[in-house]
Amino acid sequence: MASVTLEKLRKSYEAFVTIHDIDLDIADGEFIVLVGPSGCGKSTTLRMIAGLETISSGQVMIDGKRVNDLQPGERDIAMVFQNYALYPHLSVADNITFGLRLRKTGKAEIDERLKRTAEILGLQDLLGRKPRQLSGGQRQRVAMGRALIRNPSVFLFDEPLSNLDAKLRVQMRTEIKELHSRIPTTTVYVTHDQIEAMTLADRVVVMNKGRIEQIAPPEELYSNPATRFVAGFIGSPGMNFFDATIVADEKEISIRLPDNQTLSVPGTRTELFRPHTGKAMVVGVRPEHFSVVAKEGRDTLKIETALVEPLGMDTLAHFKIAGLDVVSRLMPIPGLKANTPLTLNVDMSKIHLIDPASDRVLG
Ligand SMILES: Nc1ncnc2c1ncn2[C@@H]1O[C@H](COP(=O)(O)OP(=O)(O)O)[C@@H](O)[C@H]1O
Ligand SMILES: [Mg+2]
Structure with a gap:
């Protein structure tokens, strides 16, 4: 597990600044949700933490160590995307263990970790199937399995539930929350859905136009919004x-x-x-x-x-x-x-x- 710190983190595309020098301290084991309307810079922020996007200025620290110049694979993080990004021709088991095999982890250890991961996520009976033989929720679980099996210091989620129907979204939300209470890995979770943000987060980070409007626990955001934007964004129907x-x-x-x-x-x-x-x-x-x-x-x-x-x-x-x-x-x-x-x-x-x-x- 690890803390994550963003210091004056900036992203610009030529003259156009999309992330304006944001500061954020995430404690070890904390579940942080970045929420805000589409285009406010959530994914860009997450991708800079992951190493999938270059950093224009400022820094990202994981456990106190600057990681700006580390490759994604060297950062001890695992990311789950909205579109699952599963390999269609590989079985569930092979999808989950892909990263470990790439790193030449031993067969016995891979089997052991696969067994444990499948148990945690309830995938034991699906390991031989191909992604197309799975429901949306099952695919999402496989994507989570692929992240979980690596036992990373930090989990990054980018709108992982957006492709699921409303009922499944609520169920998976509960599963993610339960998973975090059992295995409290530091998590940064991105969503545009304020209910997901409120139900999952220890602290919510509300973003607007590439800036942080407020960082607070869910109840405080609701009762003490700092800005008109937060006041209008949190709560349904809105203020x-x-x-x-x-x-x-x-x-x-x-x-x-x-x-x-x-x-x-x-x-x-x-x-x-x-x-x-x-x-x-x-x-x-x-x-x-x-x-x-x-x-x-x-x-x-x-x-x-x-x-x-x-x-x-x-x-x-x-x-x-x-x-x-x-x-x-x-x-x-x-x-x-x-x-x-x-x-x-x-x-x-x-x-x-x-x-x-x-x-x-x-x-
Ligand atoms: N390659 C790019 N060039 C220019 N602008 C970009 C590029 N990628 C993203 N952006 C802009 O950065 C902003 C933030 O995008 P993004 O982080 O994807 O938002 P979110 O995930 O909150 O919907 C958007 O205004 C988007 O248009
Ligand atoms: Mg996004």
């Missing part, structure tokens, strides 16, 4: 953002929404809002922080439902505030339809105040 003016009178501080409805800021949070009195700010509210109430109050909104989506456990009710689409996640209301007036409470202890100039979440 609602309102242009709001902070207003104060003798009694209290409130936020005024674009349709002139106001919500009062609770006493515990006035210190955060007060310095921004009179200013145009952005306020973020998660869909789950709305709830239906019978009576109007100082922290309620009057709305009229647009689209209503009953999901069973809860209901997504869409509505508009000054023409802006807003979505709320409500307790199920049997028979709730579009065009129904509702009074919604906003949990003001949970709203986020965002500085529109920097897009940073304050407080």
Whole structure:
């Protein structure tokens, strides 16, 4: 096992910088997920760690040792790709042991390691098959077997579940997590799927346009996003953002929404809002922080439902505030339809105040 450190790691293609001097410290045995939208630089970062992509500047260290100039095969890492990259003409056993045979590992040792790897991944009965005789999930397991058998210091995964259907993806996600708890090898896992990121990671690294927006454990990303980007990216449906003016009178501080409805800021949070009195700010509210109430109050909104989506456990009710689409996640209301007036409470202890100039979440 090993730690992995990225120091001012940069990738540029001629004048075009795709990875902007990122710093990241990954502890021995940690499961780190790089998440972000397509094109944000996740694969490029992973491939620089693997040695499959040249490093423009900065460095990659594995267990404190600079590996910039080492070949992929010299870095003691194993990588699993989205497309599995299995050899179609080789059996499962030969695919898994390919790397060991290449390194002229002894037959007895290969057999022993194959047996153990197949057991861990539940592949014992499939060892004689060819990849085309396997399901997508089984192929993915073979690809993992090929990485696992080498007993590397670091596992790198690039969107390994993206080609699987939704149900299998959840199952494989659980298997990867179980595998890591049994064999806690340092792992860097790339995905664009925030649910995968949240469920798998010890810490999530949110990337945007070649930069790191935030590094934090999943719960913290959800409750304390550092930037508007993270606030909007983590959570489904995503956070609602309102242009709001902070207003104060003798009694209290409130936020005024674009349709002139106001919500009062609770006493515990006035210190955060007060310095921004009179200013145009952005306020973020998660869909789950709305709830239906019978009576109007100082922290309620009057709305009229647009689209209503009953999901069973809860209901997504869409509505508009000054023409802006807003979505709320409500307790199920049997028979709730579009065009129904509702009074919604906003949990003001949970709203986020965002500085529109920097897009940073304050407080
Ligand atoms: N060979 C290349 N030349 C120029 N730009 C590239 C090259 N390879 C990747 N890029 C750019 O680098 C950025 C990051 O790509 P990538 O790391 O694949 O993103 P992700 O894996 O997050 O989807 C993208 O904007 C992509 O267009
Ligand atoms: Mg990618």
